[in-house]
Amino acid sequence: MTDIPNSFNLDGEPIPFEPGQTILQAALNSGHFIPHLCAHPEFKPHGSCKLCIVVVNDRTGASCTMKALPGLEVQSDTPDLNHRRRTLLQMLFVEGNHFCPGCEKSGNCQLQALAYDLEMFNDHFTHFFQPREVDASHPDFFLDRNRCIMCELCVRASRDLDGKTVFGLAGRGRDLHLVVNSASGKLGDSAFAKTDRAARVCPVGAILPKEVGFAKPIGERKYDETPISQLAFTCDWEG
Amino acid sequence: MNVRPPMKKLKVATTSLSGCFGCHMSLLDIDERLLELAKLVEFDRSPITDIKTCGPCDIALIEGAVCNSENVHVLRELRRNCKMLVAVGACAITGGLPAQRNQRDVGEILQRCYVDMPGAQGRVPDDPELPLLLDKVYPINEIVRVDYFIPGCPPSGDALWKYLTDLIGGRMPRLDYQSFRFD
Helix, strand or coil: CCCCCCEEEECCEEEECCCCCEHHHHHHHCCCCCCCCCCCCCCCCCCCCCCCEEEECCEEEECCCCECCCCCEEECCCHHHHHHHHHHHHHHHHHCCCCHHHCCCCCCCHHHHHHHHCCCCCCCCCCCCCCCCEECCCCCEEEEHHHCCCCCHHHHHHHHHCCCCCEEEECCHHHCEEEECCCCCCHHHCCCCCCCHHHHCCCCCCEEECCCCCCCCCCCCHHHHCCHHHHCCCCCCCC | CCCCCCCCCEEEEEEECECCCHHHHHHHCCCCHHHHHHHHEEECCECCCCECCCCCEEEEEEECEEEEHHHHHHHHHHHHHEEEEEEEHHHHHHCCCHHHHHHCCHHHHHHHHHHHCCCCCCCCCCCCCCCCEEEEEECHHHCCCCCEEECCCCCCHHHHHHHHHHHHCCCCCCCCHHHCCCC
């Protein structure tokens, strides 16, 4: 029996992979960007944001959860898929209260960076303007639910790496929101600490360190000069 | 410059609804290119000309969100009269800063500002000259159809110049990565 090489085609280019890797992992490892928000190399795939949508052998799926297999024909950077991604981003923007001009995370935010990269000129849909709670009870961190996109990265980081289970999601539909595991429901009363992995994993500005603000000015930040597609898989506050 | 002057000057209207005039400042920030722009277009209703009503125009540049009845009136007037409506800046596109009031009841806000705050005048202003506030602040595309959007808070002079010259030159307007900003 001949060995089939561990390689699949992404937009016509051969991508090598290790058995067990997902399509997204293999693509990023070989320097090919597929837009994603809820995926992170340290955590189990979640498959919820659907930004990493690809067409595999004529069927669509989330590349963060689909295992790479030899000989797959994967399409990612196509006008149709990028249009769908833009629509997903627009839905995320109108669902939360993403006020970029006043956000400390602006320029370091993955949601914003993907909107830049995919040229999202407007939000298209009717804004929800849903009231969401801000929690400033912790001495070192803000929790601003206005910007939360429910990717559960903090939930996964706190549970899987910190062993604390500080965060969780509660509610359904437009009432879905991030909750904190403490008697008062406040971050300040929870086991959350600034050294936690969960403190540095938020792709948007929902979990924000205090006393940082605009230390690095707008215009000199991570995604201000370079598109996220060229910076690929990095996600830390300092950038 | 890569724009051939049109046979007839295009007419441009601009307005700031519920905005800070930052986007208009950016328009002035195109500096000496204003002279080139003046060769291509003629301004109709605009804070630059101080004309108060809008005649038939080719391009309308709208800054600011829609927060009161006067904003709705002006926006609809511009939509009716202009072939191409362009939302300029974060407020026009997303509601921006004025929309930060949307999470609270407008009555509560007025009560707090004009009655309850220390030093407040004691009653909510009700002069019939004042336009009525809307329940929420709306991005302009939730009130009228919008043809183009220039993001930024404000968009830089260079971004406005690139976008406008693309529009006037009949090309699909694009912004380069550094000019495409939400902040």
